[in-house]
Amino acid sequence: MTAMKSVRFREAIRMGMVEEMERDDRVFIVGEEVGHYQGAYKVTEGMLDKFGPKRVIDAPITESGFTGISIGAAMVGLRPIVEYMTWNFSAVAFDQILNNAAKIRQMSGGQLHVPIVLRAPNASAKQVGSQHSHAMEHFYTHVPGLKVVAPSTCADAKGLIKSAIRDDDPVLYMESETLYNLKGDVPEDPEFLVPLGKANVVREGGDVTIISWSRLVHISLQAAEQLAKEGIDAEVIDVRSLRPLDEETLVASVTKTHRAVVAYEGWPYGGVGAEIVDRIQRLAFDDLDAPIERVTTLDYPMPYNAKLEQFVIPNVERIVGAAKRVAYRSA
Amino acid sequence: MKDQDTQLGFYRQMQVIRRFEEEAARAYAQGKIGGFLHLYIGQEAIAVGTAAALNADDYLITTYRDHGHALARGTTARAAMAELFGKVTGCSKGLGGSMHFFDAEHNMLGGYGIVGGHLPLAAGTAFASKYRGDGRVTIVFFGDGAASIGDCHEAMCLAALWKLPVVFVCENNQYSMGTPLSRTLAVADVTKRAAGYGMPSDRFECESVNQVIERFGKAIKRARETSEPSLIEVLTYRHRGHSMSDPGKYRTSEEVDEYKKKDPLFVLRTHLEKAGLADKLTAADESVEQEIADAVKFADDSAEPGPELLAPTTYKGAFAR
Structure with a gap:
């Protein structure tokens, strides 16, 4: 019987990321406010202290720029995690996701690939208005070359982020601001993975x-x-x-x-x-x-x-x- | 002036690119090449100088006008022509085409078709080099037409902020497709922006391979030794239209003829002739003709990629349906 820990949803995501960063030094995280501010929604809280500024990187408001940089880094062997403050803001990086992340494997005839994770809260929160409430999975699932996951429980949040980080193709990981405080049991086993493609x-x-x-x-x-x-x-x-x-x-x-x-x-x-x-x-x-x-x-x-x-x-x-x-x- | 054999080598490399593209234009007219074909004719000295200035393991990323850079870095004329013909023996297995030459073995990390969208990628490969401390430099090319798009600005902002070992090169061939610079840029000198990014810059009109090696070399050295990005603008001229469908009516034949007199390939050939190397030039030309004819035959004879290639080049493992 594997040991379980009761955590909140945001901590489950963090546990998964921390375990994978400890396991593989090619993994880093970049995004707005992920470091010193401890994450706009505190998902990355404590990670800067743990891993330092080389691997927990605060970016200026340049979604297209830091998405593209992360895709470039992934092309030559790193395994970036990109946090958007919300999936809404990925719209300005849509070209990078659509034309580079999804297509480089095929355009290059299979010579290059893009092991990247893009993650953020998605869909409605509470009264955040017209531009901050999009359910973006509908745009991205259309694109061959991308994978898209959206967990609802703490255990799946941990198991899916770990599988996403280990995947060799771009995985878009969709959270919900309304779930971040949800509590649930998650396995502490660092090899606990939830496979992509299983309902x-x-x-x-x-x-x-x-x-x-x-x-x-x-x-x-x-x-x-x-x-x-x-x-x-x-x-x-x-x-x-x-x-x-x-x-x-x-x-x-x-x-x-x-x-x-x-x-x-x-x-x-x-x-x-x-x-x-x-x-x-x-x-x-x-x-x-x-x-x-x-x-x-x-x-x-x-x-x-x-x-x-x-x-x-x-x-x-x-x-x-x-x-x-x-x-x-x-x- | 470097030794004559080196110069002869540069001449041959430029001539390979020139003749490759002239034959590609012919094959395009014959219907053997589909889609878009953007020729680099007139700009070859930049690609050849770049390849000479880089280490073999440095990364290069460029635009859809990518044949010259791939050939200069080591992609064979066979693999390049086969790619244009959409054959499985092409450098991207016939899946990329003219705009998407990739040759990972020679660290040619791609030609990209969305103007400006490749500039963050180059900052990213440079990011990886800095992250790993592998000492590699990335050089990335863009046209004057890309200078106005957002990704160009974001890539330079981030490269400067994070001190990434990347050299941004604007290959200014004077026209953004059919629109002259005077109608696309309020400030014609793209390198003036470098001050805003806090980046060193350089700007020159391309005259020779040697000059490109020297001027790019300084920026490459700076990137390698101090992890500082640079912005270089090199003024050049494409002799042909934007792509094969462009007759180039927006410029006069006098203007084109004037630039052809300054063509670095023509200038170098004239110089080497005067230096008494006519026989060696003839021999080089003949070997280039053979190489290009062989490439065309190879491309003609090669098989096309089959549908079995599509799934494994979209995802690793099972297709994500």
Whole structure:
């Protein structure tokens, strides 16, 4: 039995990074406020003291510049971790991620590759407004050459950051500001890894499958509790890894429940949810008893007003409603 | 003046690039090369001087106008021509094309097609050298057209702030595609920016390989010994259009002819002829003709890459679907 430690989500990420930096001196972290300030969200707290300024590097506000520098360093053998203050700010580094990180392996005919981890909080926080609330996984999962993960638990946060750092391709690691204080048990074993491309069934049930990731896993579990009171037994799947996507686990669940709801942050047009719906309808068409529903952020830029924000982002009520509809149970 | 054999060697290297590209232009017209083809004709002395000034393990990164730098660093004419023809024997296995020559063995770390996007990468390879203390220098080229884009500024800001061993070289060939400098830059002298970054700079009109070796050499030495970045602007001229689809109507034939008289390849050839090396020049030209003809034949005869190459050059291991 491996020893467990109860930590907060931000500490779980840090534990994973610290262990990998102790294991491999090619790993360093760069970003705005990661060093002296101890991290904008305190994810990197204490790391400057532990590893020094050579490996915990404060960058000026130059996302494209320090992303590109890290890609260049990775091309010749280092293993950078880039922290953005939020994924929103990666938009100004999009060209570096799209045209360099994702493509250098192929453009070079396989001579070079880019073992880099890009990480930051993603999607809505609390009233941070239109420009700071994007769910960026939908932009990046589109790109071959990139991998994208979004953990919802402390153990997965640690295990996935470690796998991401050890991976030889670019991995985009998406956190949530709203999860940083979440407490959970994580294995202390420095070889504890959560593989990329494996979903996790976090609640078993037979009537409907609710598929989600990151913060929305917790909302989906609350929805499942409410559905249980109304006699609907929901299975909840935490996708964890958005690319590669574990379609086997999704299909196995839908084959059992015959109904699915995909609940996530991000706009309804296209995106990861639409991809999941496409896979399920192609791979489990004969097993479906109802059209798959998606519960997404509504199709507007994020409003600041607290009530409107709650109206726009997916919530328990909307997930419950969707689950009832696919189960043909009136609300 | 260095010894004549060295000069003859530089001449031959420049002539390989010149003739390689003239034959590439012909092959392009024949439909053997697709997409874009940006020729370096007129600028060869810079690539040859750079290769001579660098150590073999120093890194070089450049733009999509990359044939000259690859050939000068050691990529064979065969591997280069095969890449243009989209063949699996090409330096990027036929997956990169004209704009994306890569030759890791010769530390030619790529030609890049997004203007300015490669400059942070070069600061990054220099970052890795400093991190490891391996003593390598990175040299990176960009055009005058890239001088205005954000990544150019960010790369120089960070290289100066973190004291990275990188030499930024603006190959100013006077035109940003079809737009002259006077309509793209408020301050024509790109090196004036160096003061703002706290970087040493140099600016000169390219006349010869020797001059490039000497002027670049100082910046390379500074990067290697004191880990200080530099900004160099070298004024040059491309004889051809921006790419094969550009007839170059935005400049006069008199202007082009004037620069052809100053062409470093032409000037060096004339000089060596006057020095009594006509026979050796003829022999060099003949061997270059053979090398280029062989490269074209090799590219023609080579196989194309198959779809089995696509997955393993996108991810290591299983494809991330």
